[in-house]
Amino acid sequence: MSVSEQNFEDYKSQCVTDLMSLQPEFIKLYDINSYENWFYDHGTGAFHFKSDDGKNLYFKYVDVGSFSTKTNTWNWSWDNDTTPKHVSNALEKVKAFGTANNFEQLTKGLFEGDEYTGWEMTAISAKLLNTIGAYSIPQEHLTIYFIFTNELTQEEYEKLKVKYANCDRHISDRVAFVCQHLINSTSIGFHEAFDSDPAIEQDDEHQAWCNECEKIRLKEDGWADKAMAFANIKVVCNQCYFEIKERNQTGENIS
Numbered sequence: 001m002s003v004s005e006q007n008f009e010d011y012k013s014q015c016v017t018d019l020m021s022l023q024p025e026f027i028k029l030y031d032i033n034s035y036e037n038w039f040y041d042h043g044t045g046a047f048h049f050k051s052d053d054g055k056n057l058y059f060k061y062v063d064v065g066s067f068s069t070k071t072n073t074w075n076w077s078w079d080n081d082t083t084p085k086h087v088s089n090a091l092e093k094v095k096a097f098g099t100a101n102n103f104e105q106l107t108k109g110l111f112e113g114d115e116y117t118g119w120e121m122t123a124i125s126a127k128l129l130n131t132i133g134a135y136s137i138p139q140e141h142l143t144i145y146f147i148f149t150n151e152l153t154q155e156e157y158e159k160l161k162v163k164y165a166n167c168d169r170h171i172s173d174r175v176a177f178v179c180q181h182l183i184n185s186t187s188i189g190f191h192e193a194f195d196s197d198p199a200i201e202q203d204d205e206h207q208a209w210c211n212e213c214e215k216i217r218l219k220e221d222g223w224a225d226k227a228m229a230f231a232n233i234k235v236v237c238n239q240c241y242f243e244i245k246e247r248n249q250t251g252e253n254i255s
Helices: 003-030 089-101 117-129 154-162 211-219 225-231 238-248
Strands: 037-041 046-050 056-068 073-076 110-112 133-139 142-152 173-178 207-209 234-237
Touching: 003 089, 003 117, 003 133, 037 133, 046 142, 046 154, 056 089, 056 117, 056 154, 073 117, 089 117, 117 133, 117 142, 142 154, 173 238, 207 211, 207 238, 211 225, 234 238
Parallel strands: 173 207
Antiparallel strands: 037 046, 046 056, 056 073, 056 142, 073 110, 133 142, 173 234
16 A cells, blocks of 8 residues: 555544544534434525424535445545536535545545445535535445535525526526526627636626627616517526527627
């Protein structure tokens, strides 16, 4: 075993020990075992515990990954195409730590493991991201692992729900807004309320419009009634937004 491998085994063991100390406190503090039902929503990134007597508990989560007993493999969520980026982006810190220390299991998306691998990777993620607790869910041959970053109030949970769009083509993602002309168009210009980057999660909703809308907006000195009526703003998900951007930003924007 190389020095790097030995260091990783030691680090992994320490992280598991730390998580084993954290979990009883987390379970006791939030009375987790009193909730009979649980739900998680990749669209909002919110985990919901619900009891039969109507109690509710909400957490913001990071999807760490899943372990398959069918193939005996661990799959980091950032390597899973069905997992939205906003519930796995935080793991970039874990991957960077793995790269800096030459810990291959933190940088390889899919690798062979055993029944302990899921909790080991979850323990490392919990340590590096300074989370408040962890949870696992068995689903057929898969066990999915989560870490909770913070508790959400009922109001915060409801606000998250309205920030995300149901999309026929993509897993639920944050809402974005575009003028009606951009929906099915190509190369008609693309103007944004602020610069956007698909790799960066931003608090404000993305907003964009085409060249013709920009002409009217400038003529009307802002989003007056005529400009708004012409734009006829539509709601799309973030993933659709960046597809629309790629199709249309090649069009020459007016200045």
